[in-house]
Amino acid sequence: MRVVSMVPSWTETLLKAGVQVVGRTRFCIHPPKMITNIPIVGGTKEVSWDLVIDLKPDLVLLDQEENPLEMAEECPVPYLATHVSSLQSLQTELARLGEHFKNPQLMELSVDCLDILEAPVPQWDFQKIPAxxxxxxxxxxxxxxxxxxxxxxxxxxxxxxxxxxxxxxxxxxxxxxxxxxxxxxxxxxxxxxxxxxxxxxxxxxxxxxxxxxxxxxxxxxxxxxxxxxxxxxxxxxxxxxxxxxx
Known part of the structure; x- marks a missing residue:
């Protein structure tokens, strides 16, 4: 399936899962070696539909938090819009994408996300701030x-x-x-x-x-x-x- 991804996080995830991404935004910068030859069709808030159509995608991937509603309303090809607003919704959407693309790696990520959700919440340490x-x-x-x-x-x-x-x-x-x-x-x-x-x-x-x-x-x-x-x-x-x- 040929996919144009308008969501940087999904672009990286799909590529690492082996999904064929044929178009991306300028903010889709990961994984660096894999995105080099993938054409840019716009940003997360604006897009050139002419460039998208030229790529002959089977699907445009959007997200409600990342992309404006107008992008979905004006999309000239089939699209799928996720809605990631929490870790809980991420787990749900990964499972949804895994099923849609029939991709076991995405399904495995959904299971990993469930493990994270079920993990104990640690005490925040101001001397050891994550990242x-x-x-x-x-x-x-x-x-x-x-x-x-x-x-x-x-x-x-x-x-x-x-x-x-x-x-x-x-x-x-x-x-x-x-x-x-x-x-x-x-x-x-x-x-x-x-x-x-x-x-x-x-x-x-x-x-x-x-x-x-x-x-x-x-x-x-x-x-x-x-x-x-x-x-x-x-x-x-x-x-x-x-x-x-x-």
């Missing part, structure tokens, strides 16, 4: 909650209603409570007392702005955003290594 990259300022006190930051100007965080939020909770972190329905709330850092900040390396490149962050005088760390936000094979490998030690 740690660099300190903004090491914690000088005990913190009860963390805020995972994804953007600047405005400052944006994530709630427990997101895939990232579910990953953090599975790792034992207690997230700042935001109003229900606000998945990516705009926040004011100076108003968030007794909060330790995790600054993601993507989509905003906080790791390249470490000097500016240090000037804020807040305590926090830079973490690898791919580990927390890329679902599918990358996220499962990260959690399996962290939680199951294998």
């Amino acid at each position: 740690f990259m660099e300190w903004v300022k090491a914690p000088s006190q005990g913190y009860k909650q963390v805020a995972y930051m994804i953007w600047k100007k405005p400052w944006m965080s994530v709630s427990r209603e997101t895939y990232i939020g579910s990953v953090l909770e599975k790792l034992g972190a207690k997230l700042v409570e935001y109003p229900e329905g606000e998945k990516y709330p705009v926040v004011e850092l100076e108003e968030m007392k007794d909060t330790f900040f995790l600054f993601s390396s993507e989509p905003f490149p906080f790791h390249k702005k470490i000097g500016e962050l240090k000037e804020l005088g807040i305590e926090g760390a830079i973490v690898n955003g791919e580990s927390y936000s890329w679902f599918g094979v990358r996220g499962i490998e990260f959690l399996r290594e962290t939680l199951l030690k294998k």
Whole structure:
């Protein structure tokens, strides 16, 4: 089956599972050696349908959290839209894709995800933060909650209603409570007392702005955003290594 994937996490997962991906977004950068010769048809928010049609795909793969509704409504070829908003939904969607593509490797990933869901939740350790990259300022006190930051100007965080939020909770972190329905709330850092900040390396490149962050005088760390936000094979490998030690 010829697939155009508009979801970076799925592109990597499908390729590693042996599915034929014939088109991708510019953000589909993994696995590096496997995506080199796969044509780019757009980004996660916009696409050239002419380029897609030229590739003669059997299916376009979308995700409700990654791609806008208009992309599905305008798609000129058959499409399948997943909805990954938590580890639970990831397990369900992997099983769905495994069945759709009749692919045992995807089904196996679904089982791995179930093992992760059933694993005990560890106690969060601020001295051993998963996917740690660099300190903004090491914690000088005990913190009860963390805020995972994804953007600047405005400052944006994530709630427990997101895939990232579910990953953090599975790792034992207690997230700042935001109003229900606000998945990516705009926040004011100076108003968030007794909060330790995790600054993601993507989509905003906080790791390249470490000097500016240090000037804020807040305590926090830079973490690898791919580990927390890329679902599918990358996220499962990260959690399996962290939680199951294998």
